Amino acid sequence: MTRVYMNRWFSVAYHYINMIRNNPDGEPFEFYGTHPDINHMSLLAADHAGTEPAVFGLEYVEFCVDFCKRNSIDIFIPRLHMEEISRYVHLFDEIGTKVMVCRDIQLLDSMIEKDKFYEALADKNLVSIPDYRVVNTAAEFKRAYEELTAAGHKVCFKPTKSEGGMGFRIINNERNPLRELYGYVTLSTTFKQAYETLSSTDRFDSLMVMELLEGIEYSIDCVATAEGELLTAIPRRKSTGRTYLLEETPELLDIANRIAKALRIPYAFNIQVRYSHGVPKLLEINPRMSGGLYITCLSGVNMPYLAVQALQGKAIAPPVPRFGIQAGYVEQPLIMK
Template sequence: MTKIWFNRWFSVAYHYIHMIRSNPDQQPFVFYGTHPDPNHMHLQACDYAFVEPTVKGAEYVQFCLDFCKQHSIDIFIPRLHMYDIAEQIERFEAIGTKVMVCKDLTLLHQLMNKHLFYEALQHTDIVTLPAYRVVNTAAQFKQAYEELTSEGNKVCFKPTSSEGGMGFRIIAERSNRLEEMYGWVTLKTSFEDAYQAFASKDWFDDIMVMELLEGDEYSIDCLSSAEGELLTAIPRRKSTGRVYELEKVPALLDIAERVAARYRIPYVFNIQVKYNKGIPKLLEINPRMSGGLYISCLSGINIPYLAVKEIQGQPFDVPKPKFDLQISYIEQPIVLKSRSGY
């Protein structure tokens, strides 16, 4: 029976574990999960759950190696500290553990830092980039803001090394601060507030000041071979609220083909783009399963399970994805444990 370990993942790994477990081939799996929070949601889908130490670098890699040895893990699907793990992938392979991670360390390093990857994409025709500047002083921030707005752009900013929406802000004029106190929490901040925050330090970690993209946002979930050959791509448009649309958009499928042909990212990756003035522009590329992959899999393609088959070297046919689907989701309560003993 194949043993699979998900380390410190997002809560949505709960879905991916169930998708692999309920595979159409009735292939049996045993799932291991680790996280510093023993009540973390993805652990609830695992057969065995353990508390993970809060260490980094070489210590974390050693923890991973020891865990794989102790539990005879066949497939390791990491999210946390992917680069550190990929650096030592030969040590995992030596003990019989296959690791679902990009082995190209230069590429992986670039993908995990938006500035580096944008620099690598300059002067290529793979995907259009938004206008941007990278800054780490308040003076540079002010100059970048003035240059971008003078070109007719609205402006936003985000740390170059962050996941999802962490640190993302939109620069906008504030109309009434008191009214804002009674309204929803917002991602908007004024230039003055942002400048004062950045000016509180002589130097800060890299911030990317960018053209604000105001059109439709798409995530393109991609399945590829171990060698990086693109097997399928599913564009998923963020609609209103919790509604998503799976759409066959030739321009986005072409972007997925070009990214795969150039970078050969193995197993599963995700391309995020957003339109502005009719042009799809890159937000980022994630060399892992995305947070919304379980929605894209309603196209009829069980991407997590097919990725597991691929890393095992098992042959399979990729179904043709179903498009023109409108999809949403709801929370589902589950019992973590019963204190009464019943």
Template sequence: MKKMKIYFNRWFSVAYHYMNAIRNNEDGIEFEIYATHPDPRHMSLQGCDHAEVEPALQGLEYVKFCVDFCRRHQIDVFIPRLRMLHISKHVHLFDEIGTKVIVCRDTELLEKLMQKDKFYESVAETGIMTIPAYQVVNNAVDFKKAYEDLAAQGLRVCFKPTNSEGGLGFRIIDNDRDPLEELFGHVTKWISFDEAYQVLSSKESFPDLMVMELLEGFEYSIDCLSDSEGHLLAAVPRRKAGGRLRLLDDKPELLEIAKRVAQTYKIPYNFNVQVKYNGDTPKLLEINPRMSGGLHVSCLSGVNFPYLAVKLALGGKVDPQTPEYGILASHIEQPMRMKTAETVSPV
């Protein structure tokens, strides 16, 4: 039986772990893994069998590059991260060459997921979970009003761009800070209202910001596996437990949220729900329609999330999984010899 060929385009460094998880699958299927990235020494390329340098392209031109890559290397399954929306909009180009793509084909949903305020509106309409109090602003006057409205409710306030990934642009408003002390300390995510207002007032308008209540309880990242019909096959709630520690936690209310998200939005393959508690209530932060940055930790539950997504894409049957919970996990650095630039093929 020939090796199945998997392709990762520009991914995070943790794709190294996903590649190894697929390679070390429980069915004993052999895979040949391909990857591209603009940086020939990027960590994600160290886990693949064949690497190429990725060109700087946008939109349809980038999709055509990926299609050509899949055609040239006869790729069986493509696992995209960069330009997921564009790839989803043109997924028929991959269908035509016989490459399965691990992506949500509901482009309207993908667009909402990438605009946090639009997705919050959608979640509020469905009632499947609680969302934080928030207002969307794009000028300093509205920023001030939103801050004052939330503060008047007794809420601590934070803000972040409506269209960002991870913690980019996230700030917490704290008016009790000591600027001199911070000047000699670490760079922080805290900022006073006056400082934020001064910066935002320097422009007539700015890209949309969500001004939100600050959630101060435990933050959970729920790694999920689902089929295209909305059947949740696995869910593992994972939270920070101090320092490098991570706890894979059995939280019935979070497992129920994962189930409702799968049934409502039918996001196929891997997706991730991020929530944070306010008291006893978990509230939505965001949903990522892809493998999360910490998914390899959730795989310690006994569920091989990356491989099972590939198995689904190839038409295989995946039964509901039984994750092991209550696992306290961590990680250590391990030295390794890098592949040199000469071993990475230029495009």
């Protein structure tokens, strides 16, 4: 029986645990999960659940090491504080726990801070990068906005270090605040509103001011070996609402292959791109299973289990995914107790 631990994951961990558990080889697994909220949905599929302490840095890593040691964990699939866990991964090696994390600290740190990652990729000819500026003051924000609009771009901004859509805003000077009060919550703000808010402090955490990409968005879910050799890449096209299309797009598969060969990211990772005037441009790369991976697995490829096999060092034949699948998702009630 292989024991797997997942720390503070999103609620989609429910799906990934069940996919690994219901693997086609019948390999038995036992799952452990921790989260600050013991009632979090990510823990629902776990066989054993625990509460995480409010600690950070090395202290948090030591909590995870102790948890793995006490529960004889074979495989640790982290989400929270991946960079700290990678920095001290030798502590897990010492107790015999395999960790699904990129061990290239410099690469991992750069993927987490988007501006550093764009800088690292600038001369590698792997994928087009959006036009952007990094700013820390209101004056720099104003200058960046003016330069990008002069270049013909619509403009958005987001923190250099954030997860998902946190802090993302679109600059739209045609907003009607009264009409928006009666509508849905919007991600838009005017330049004036953003500038006035940022002017309230002398200096703020780094923001990326960048061209707004308005074309079709894709998530390319990937799995590679421990050495970073790509086993599979499946583009998932984001459509309207909750609709997705698993699409065999040679241009995107080529991007995935180039990135895999150049960066050697191990195990599960996700490349997000969005088209602008027919050109796919990089949004970000997440060095973990993506939030929508369970939809990609409708291709017939059990990607969470594939990543586990890669971590175990097993010989894996590259799978053959089914493309052309249109899919979506709906809420399903689950009894927790």
